[in-house]
Amino acid sequence: MIRHLWEQLFSRFLKKYHLTRYFSKSMSFKQLHQSSYAQQVGDQLNKTLTHASHTPNEVYIAEMSSQSAGLIESDAEQRQMKYGLNEIHAEKPLTWWQHLWYCYKNPFNVLLTVLAVICAYTDDMKGTIVISAMVMISTLLRFWQEAKSNQAADALKSMVSNKVSVFRQETGSKYQAEHHATTYQAQKNLFELPISQLVPGDIIRLCAGDLIPADCRILDAKDLFVSQAAMTGESLPVEKFATIPSDQQHDTMALDNILLMGTSVVSGTATAIVITTGQQTYFGALAQRVTNNDQTVTSFQKGVNRVSWLLIRFTLVMAPIVLLLNGFTKGDWTEACLFALSIAVGLTPEMLPMIVTSTLAKGAVFLSHKKVIVKRLDAIQNFGAMDVLCTDKTGTLTQDKIILSKHTDVLGNTSDAVLMLGYMNSYHQTGLKNLLDLAVLEHATMDMKKHQATAEKLDEIPFDFNRRRMSVVVKTADERARMITKGAVEEMLQICTHVEINQQVIPLTGERIESIIAQSQRYNRDGLRVIAIGYRDHDIETNKAYHLEDEQALILAGFLTFLDPPKDSSAKAIQALHRYGVTVKVLTGDNEFVTQKVCHDIGLPHQHIVLGEEIDRMSDQEFKEAVEKYQIFAKLNPIHKERIVSQLKANDHVVGFLGDGINDAAALRTADIGISVDTAVDIAKESADLILLEKSLMVLEQGVIEGRRTFANILKYIKITASSNFGNVFSVLVASAFIPFLPMLPIHLLVQNLLYDVSQIAVPFDHVDEESLQSPQRWDASGLGRFMIFFGPISSIFDITTFFLMWHIFGANTPAEQTLFQSGWFIEGLLTQTLIVHMIRTKKIPFIQSCAALPLLVMTVMIIAIGIFLPMGPLASYFSLQALPLSYFVYLPIILLAYMLLTQLLKKFYIKRYGWQ
Known part of the structure; x- marks a missing residue:
């Protein structure tokens, strides 16, 4: 382990x-x-x-x-x-051209490049230009966004x-x-x-x-x-x-x-x-x-990859069907090939890498304003998916400002001699000084400091988490070597053979041990942490080095008790995390009594506390059930913490862990999202994905919300693009089977797709409904496929309505009138594809109960205006379009309104049956 x-x-x-x-x-x-x-x-x-x-x-x-x-x-x-x-520079920073190549090489851009080459080979220069423009826009936007986010990330990381x-x-x-x-x-x-x-x-x-x-x-x-x-x-x-x-x-x-x-x-x-x-x-x-490249793929990357390949599989299936259908029905295989290529382009979400990068970068910048430094961008999505947060107690739930409350003998009487021993120990130790030591040092009197100045340190036995104590050896005024040891009460009793009561040293009997434990537990129930102090004097041996076996036959002097009160914000923060579907579990090395008092004060269920020694006796099934049932685990060692986190992950939870000590490092690394603080030990900071500049659970609530907002906007783009593109392809299949000419030329599909992609640049800046932030969110590739198949064909109903309108009302029913037919579907198709963004971005009624952010509204209006201008303006002939009769614009709003109403009705049915992520 x-x-x-x-x-x-x-x-x-x-x-x-x-x-x-x-x-x-x-x-x-x-x-x-x-x-x-x-x-x-x-x-x-x-x-x-x-x-x-x-x-x-x-x-x-x-x-x-x-x-x-x-x-x-x-x-x-x-x-x-x-x-x-x-510093290690085994992987040098990418040059600008290397970074540009990295931004280009994703499956979608490679597919589009192949299609552009085919278009060029078949002398379809318009198609080549439009597809190349798609690739350039996607690549350059991602390059610019990543360069900006990398600069911001480097500036943030330099703070830690x-x-x-x-x-x-x-x-x-x-x-x-x-x-x-x-x-x-x-x-x-x-x-x-x-x-x-x-x-x-x-x-x-x-x-x-x-x-x-x-x-x-x-x-x-x-x-x-x-x-x-x-x-x-x-x-x-x-x-x-x-x-x-x-x-x-x-x-x-x-x-x-x-x-x-x-x-x-x-x-x-x-x-x-x-x-x-x-x-x-x-x-x-x-x-x-070493040049072996086997970089671990995160759960976020796996989710993106699954979705990407799902869409690519759709493309590989649909494009050949369109090719064969148009080739056999129209007889022009060259035109059918170009049209099938356009369909492949239409099914490709070219902006996905850019949308993912910019959305994550926006989340990282937001968190930086909340004093959270994101070391790995993918961790933001895990933040949103987190449904269990495991946290240490000290400094997280408590104020991280420990006060020395009492210094007593074993009977509970105030003892300056015990404080003096504690001061000598804390002053001379050079290992891992903690807040307990600082509290003792601050409490010392001037006489103690003067007395300490005459003492010479001889040796030290540092603290470790197995024996839970540490010792220093000093030379006393009477030229004796005094070992002063402090540690947890149970561990100290194991090495003490005598006890000092009323300045008399007497044997430590079983009855006295029970009395001492009872006294320490009374302090614990009052919310006080208890440290036992013991000592032993012996002759000085020249050049003697002291080791663990020398910690024996000590005299127990008394207790130091410390108060670490809960933070005022802890109860509110835990309630807020619970509202957002995050269960908080406390994993601490402290004893059960102090832990129970703190958890009682902040409103966590504390009726049953699972101890580390109980975990060791549990079967695998009992342990699996215990980590689900209980929220407080005390007297844990580092292996216990790591094991609890691992089991929660095995139970299909997304687990966060907040810790700052060396004993937290294993759990931080094992968790889906490791969270530490700037004041943590080096190992804890290295193991963490996020660094808090402020040790506060309230900050975590903000992180959870931003993680879910980030994921929601990424998923929003994928769902909208996949369903609308699939609907267009479905419409093409229907039209190809019954219309003697192509319902839309390849250049029309490409331009339409390009305009739609540009409109999606604003998605990372969109609002997210409060209801969508209430519960954890995860990738669901199968759910995306169902969403595509359910919502995509809805647009086809109104595409077919448009076909009927153009065929029967406006007489565009012969190859000679195909440009009019294609212009009519170009406008209707682009407008429905653009407006569906507002229908599917929320499960509420769009524009009334939930309105998109201003950037997305502006982009929508701008793309609609361009879409109408192209057929109606001077560029129409260049794109093989023509102006439509004004009466067309009487029917168009009716079609769009009916489309939006039907989508809203079916959306309610879908939510009731499948839910809405």
Whole structure:
């Protein structure tokens, strides 16, 4: 399971640097390392890493022209000019012509290009020009829209960057002056800088949750465990040391004191020196040489592809039928071939790629105004499809501002001695500082701070999520070594043998353990988080390194309790998400009592809470039912969270996960849409699809609505275009069977289709009815086919009515009068195709209960005007059209009105029977 987790995280790392196309989904990094690709990385790089591994610290620091206190800032700037930014550029940004080619190469444009070539070969230059215009408009609009959205996305992504703690010697340079205000100094010369600013020779500090930002040599380490499962296939994180390996060890992956870019710190701390950065790293060298392209297709892309191929299949079936029907009935196979090609063009939604891109880009810009940064555009649609949101409790449902409420002994009496122990522990730990530590540090008195100044730190045992505690060892005033340990109550009781009551140390009996647990649970029921504090004094041993086995035989001193009250907006946000069909489930590592109190305060069902230990005992069927039935899961480890998300997906839910800790990374990666915050640990941000600049559930409500609006407009275009085009083709089949001439020339169909496509440019900016935003939306290719077959032939009824009108009323019933017939159907066909947009864009009564947005109304009026002008104006003869008698325009509104009324009536029947997505 852990291996699976870190392989997923590595995959997300690839995606960040746009490397997924270079790594096969079926080939792990271990296989790459062992394959011929690894041999191509270069002997020089392996020699560089091996040399760094076998060189003593002081010597290697000198070789790198660095210092233990860090590089001088001016030196770092010079190195950056020499080595460049610490970034991977395996996939270079597309040049403008490459981007133009990318925008062109979709199935629809390729099909149209083939048709244009055929038209040119048959000397149909008008058809060639019109089809080429369609391709150019579609390609150029997509190119312009994507270029604009990419610029906006890059600007947004630059607001979220992973950082690393670097030792730099201040020089008063411009760079330091600009960054000093936004960095912290946990100790002298330690600054937080963007990973891209690292240079060879930099001295960096690493702790749990950090990505390894470059290839590094460890200078010192404390209980450092690094996951490199995706690279080596090792099932568990491996421990790394600062010691020099044996001379016989030259395998780059197995060097215990080398950290490779792309791996991650699971627990512990380390100081390291940067060996290589960017393209010069082991990861960068491999990435440059691997050209396997097996990029994962998202659910959104799968949906678009299914719809695209559905329409292409319709084209492949209908075009030959039209060809054969007209060829046999008219006898002119050349004209029949051109007409069939025009039908193929008519069935092709040329604007689909542009509509999808512009609609998603519009959604991303909207979310950016709500302080949500979209790392992957496709995630917007998943946002709208999401029907279950799993979220951590702390900082999401609560205020993320923890206050130290009490510091007591085990009997509940206020104890400054317990606060002093807690302060010493929080001050000296250098691992993953959290809000609990900050609350303790802020609560300390001046006397405690003075007393701490006389204490010397000897060692530290960092926190991890298995033992749920951490320890520091300090030298006391009486020259003794004191281990101070804090952690969850149950885990602390496992390593304590005595308890301090009224300044007396007495054995920790079973009865006292029950009393201590009861006391902590009383605090929990009041909504307080409880941390137990223990200590042990012993003689100082020179150069002793403390390890996990030293955490034993401690004296339990008391409790620190913390208040993390719910946000005022949490209850409203959850109610709003429920209104939009999103179920909120809480997945937390906190205990059940605190979780229950918080969930009670915000109105979540809290009668039954499922604990991690209960999950471990469940059968697969019980677990499947539990994740559906219950909303609160407590005392979870990272594997529990990932398993819950996976099961919800297996239950056919679209699952979002909101988290910001290292323990959330697996669930973030597994979810359909991973959501994190700008203040999250590096791994969480790498695993997420969306980054919130504000940790608020209210923002998620806006994201869900915008995701559904985006999807609704994309689906709107597909449904409208598919049904109207199918209706036209159906009308052609009827006309071809009974009329002795072509009901419409190929050029007429092409121009009509071109005008319609132009009108659809405004669809991304259309309104969406509130009712369409109330429930999650998903792709349904089969539903689209049914929609086409149901609504398409409705237009054919009025097309046939127009045929009757032109044939019997206006006498266009011979080949000599075919231009009049074709002009009459050209106008009616274009107007019905354009107006159907307003009928099908909403399930309400158009123009009365739901009106389209102004851009779509303007485009509709403009296209209708052009459609009438072409036959009636001076360009009519060029397009083989002719002016219609004015009496035609008496009948036309009646036909259009009847068409709209019938569509509205049948729409109600369709909604009642099949629903309306």
